[in-house]
Amino acid sequence: MISYKCGNFCLVKNSSECKARLGQINTARGFIDTPVFMPVGTYGTIKGIPCCLLRDAKVQIMLANSYHLYLRPGADYIKKSGGIQQFNSWHKPMLTDSGGFQIFSLQNFTKVYDDGVEFKSPINGEKHFFYPEKSIRIQKDIGADIIMCLDECTTYPVDYNIAKNSVDLSIKWAKRCHHEFYTYSSMTDNTQILFGIIQGSIYNDLRIQSTYEMLDINFDGYAIGGLSVGEPKHYMYSVLQSVLPILPTNKARYLMGVGSPEDLWKCVELGVDMFDCVIPTRNGRNGQVLTSIGKFNIKNSKFKNDYNSLDPNCTCLTCNEYSRAYLNYLIKSHDILYMSLLSLHNIHFMMNLMHTIREALKLDIFIQEKEKFLKQYNVGE
RNA sequence: GGGGGUGUGGCAGAGAGGCUUAAUGCACCAGACUGUAAAUCUGGCGGGAACUUAUCCCUUCGGUGGUUCAAAUCCAUCCGCCCCCA
Numbered sequence: 001m002i003s004y005k006c007g008n009f010c011l012v013k014n015s016s017e018c019k020a021r022l023g024q025i026n027t028a029r030g031f032i033d034t035p036v037f038m039p040v041g042t043y044g045t046i047k048g049i050p051c052c053l054l055r056d057a058k059v060q061i062m063l064a065n066s067y068h069l070y071l072r073p074g075a076d077y078i079k080k081s082g083g084i085q086q087f088n089s090w091h092k093p094m095l096t097d098s099g100g101f102q103i104f105s106l107q108n109f110t111k112v113y114d115d116g117v118e119f120k121s122p123i124n125g126e127k128h129f130f131y132p133e134k135s136i137r138i139q140k141d142i143g144a145d146i147i148m149c150l151d152e153c154t155t156y157p158v159d160y161n162i163a164k165n166s167v168d169l170s171i172k173w174a175k176r177c178h179h180e181f182y183t184y185s186s187m188t189d190n191t192q193i194l195f196g197i198i199q200g201s202i203y204n205d206l207r208i209q210s211t212y213e214m215l216d217i218n219f220d221g222y223a224i225g226g227l228s229v230g231e232p233k234h235y236m237y238s239v240l241q242s243v244l245p246i247l248p249t250n251k252a253r254y255l256m257g258v259g260s261p262e263d264l265w266k267c268v269e270l271g272v273d274m275f276d277c278v279i280p281t282r283n284g285r286n287g288q289v290l291t292s293i294g295k296f297n298i299k300n301s302k303f304k305n306d307y308n309s310l311d312p313n314c315t316c317l318t319c320n321e322y323s324r325a326y327l328n329y330l331i332k333s334h335d336i337l338y339m340s341l342l343s344l345h346n347i348h349f350m351m352n353l354m355h356t357i358r359e360a361l362k363l364d365i366f367i368q369e370k371e372k373f374l375k376q377y378n379v380g381e
Numbered sequence: 382g383g384g385g386g387u388g389u390g391g392c393a394g395a396g397a398g399g400c401u402u403a404a405u406g407c408a409c410c411a412g413a414c415u416g417u418a419a420a421u422c423u424g425g426c427g428g429g430a431a432c433u434u435a436u437c438c439c440u441u442c443g444g445u446g447g448u449u450c451a452a453a454u455c456c457a458u459c460c461g462c463c464c465c466c467a
Contacts, residue, residue: 256416
């Protein structure tokens with residue numbers, strides 16, 4: 001059994017073939033084997049899926065969003081209810097995002113100032129001022145195991161000078177977050193950990209500057225944000241190749257908002273440890289099914305008389321119990337059950353994918369397994 | 382027997398002489414979705430050519446016949462359906 005302090009990242013094994021690594025993160029609610037994929041439950045719930053089924057699917061950690069939870073039901077409320085993991089019955093590690101992504105996703109309801117950001121609530125139009133200290137306090141009160149700094153997630157495309165100012169702002173905010181994190185007292189003191197977020201859009205020199213300044217502040221882990229916001233793929237890989245080599249090997253690296261199955265293999269290869277993405281859940285609710293032989297949309301009429309399971313290589317509840325034909329029927333008849341069943345399958349798929357990646361790293365056969373996966377996956381349906 | 386109404390694309394339902402192959406929903410067919418304002422959004426949806434763009438031909442608003450340069454829209458007539466009174 002590996003023994004190390006809460007919050008520490010333990011590097012278990014490096015690939016001999018590439019920059020990929022096997023690791024483990026220690027949190028108050030258990031160990032997380034990396035590389036890991038974290039399903040997104042913005043409002044503290046993975047839509048449509050009971051937590052017991054997430055545990056069955058071997059989900060290790062899930063995401064929630066501090067801004068959305070702050071709006072409803074409120075950070076104080078969650079604190080009083082015993083923390084988010086108690087409130088939602090998940091009882092396992094959770095990571096909360098800071099609200100920084102909402103500067104991007106809710107940009108039409110947002111005004112960024114030097115001190116913080118003014119959000120207009122999408123629920124009722126109320127104005128809320130978010131600033132670094134507030135984001136940290138909310139996340140601490142919510143009880144997140146991993147807390148993210150408030151950053152500014154820029155849009156794509158963005159001018160160099162705007163990106164540069166944004167990087168400077170995110171660094172300034174990161175320092176304030178770091179200070180508040182070690183100042184503000186909460187019920188879960190000493191068990192929560194804080195990650196900084198590297199920005200800089202597609203500009204490698206800004207990314208490198210952002211990385212060094214984040215390293216100076218000294219976080220428990222480092223996230224790469226502001227990617228997968230519409231930029232061409234090669235920019236993302238270019239940024240990763242600039243940033244990852246200068247990150248310390250003894251800290252976790254988290255690529256925010258990524259990604260698709262093929263992205264996961266490629267980014268693990270470059271040395272990323274943690275991922276999150278709405279693809280398996282949101283796309284599942286829109287009918288997209290991820291399988292070992294490619295993705296497809298179960299709404300398509302060709303599945304009306306297809307009595308096979310979604311994925312011949314999957315053993316999830318959906319694949320065990322239901323045919324493509326029935327799932328096609330469910331979605332056509334707007335029965336809400338399809339959302340749960342497709343989300344659950346897609347989460348199983350992502351978990352199996354990460355398990356395959358970890359096993360490949362254990363056996364040091366990552367590259368061959370990656371190629372095997374991509375070949376089969378791109379065959380499609 | 383008397384009086385009134387109505388018939389539009391797969392369905393519902395606008396349109397009341399030219400800009401109408403005909404609004405809008407639904408259904409149907411595709412596509413998109415990457416730190417979730419998302420059970421959402423976008424496109425297509427009479428037939429046939431062409432297709433990088435543009436475009437062209439044919440056929441449609443119950444049937445038939447008319448008026449008109451021009452008809453889903455006006456007139457006549459036939460057919461179907463609905464309602465009220467006896």
